[in-house]
Amino acid sequence: MIIPGSNGFLAVKIARSCGENLHLIELEKLKYGEKYVRLTFDVEGEDVYLVNTFHPNPDEIILENLFVAEALKEYGAKRIYGIFPYIAYSKKGKKLIKGELPPLKVLSKLYDIFEKMYSVNFSGEMDVVNISAAELIGEYFAEKLGEKCIVISPDETSEELARGVAEKIGTDYELMKKIRVDAENVIVSARRMNLDGYEVLLVDDLIYTGSSMVQAIKLVKKSNVKRILVSCVHALADMRDLLNIYISGADEIVATDTVLSYVSKISVAELLAEKVF
Structure with a gap:
């Protein structure tokens, strides 16, 4: 029931x-x-x-x-x-x-x-x-990405998700480092990466204010990347925060429907039904 x-x-x-x-x-x-x-x-x-x-x-x-x-x-x-x-x-x-x-x-x-x-x-x-929704996210992007692509997480704590998504796509992953300043502000840093010609998929467990993603996009754009895609499991960000991510350089934002959002394009319903029942 x-x-x-x-x-x-x-x-x-x-x-x-x-x-x-x-x-x-x-x-x-x-x-x-x-x-x-x-x-x-x-x-x-x-x-x-x-x-x-x-x-x-x-x-x-x-x-x-x-x-x-x-x-x-x-x-x-x-x-x-x-x-x-x-x-x-x-x-x-x-x-x-x-x-x-x-x-x-x-x-x-x-x-x-x-x-x-x-x-x-x-x-x-x-x-x-x-x-984990990693396989669902990887499956969604596997058909969208070419051979020269990479998965990057703007937060080391989302390594498990990044690894799972990358494995499903059949590519590598990298991690950035996030330092939380206060409840809503963070600093994102990364080792120097040459991403020229790459399609980049940025993934995180959760997008709240979007500040981590905006900073990650700025770092990625230091290379001549082909395009930048953004994905998360839980999209708590409001329309203004999502717009900021797009304005900063994201070509697409995709989330699951664990939370109803403007960008909820992947459903976890079948996954939950399979794992629970």
Whole structure:
């Protein structure tokens, strides 16, 4: 039994892919800000899969997932699973400074009601089944790129994704180094690379403000490259940030649909159906 949350748009595709039944619950944000949840079907003795991505409104979705899971437990669901394509608060390489809260540590305690949780390219200290979208991204670009191409990640922490994409395409990969200045600003550096005549695919797990990609594109453009393509798993960037990436020199931006975006062109629904069911 599959049920979608407020951001559970992938539930329909997942249900179709695996042949599971899809059921809708009543979800409403009341005018004074509270969340209303009501089950409209019998769940007693059932294994239930809640599909809900954490963007937009991650804090609201965190609470909504808890309300839905508790309702399922209250009315006799046998096991409750979470399919969360994107989980917030999971940035790689973010070191806590004195006084900061480790959000995933708190989230992990709250979400122990779930028998198991699944996510796509998740990074963080939480008990989650991590499913990689690297092959899907590599497959998408394999037909678009010529023989002289390279995969580059603007962040060392995305090496696993870059390697997986490169392997699927059948090419090499390189890593840049990202230094985070504050919550929204970074510095990207790289060893000198001669990319003359190359098609360059820049890949990262997540695009938030797009500043890393913009700086990476500037570094790549120091060579006479043929074209620059940009891809990520989770595209949290708004239209203005995506436009900045295009203006800086990207020929195309492609993301998966873990988060609905203007550039979501690769669906992870079949991948999730295959790995979860």
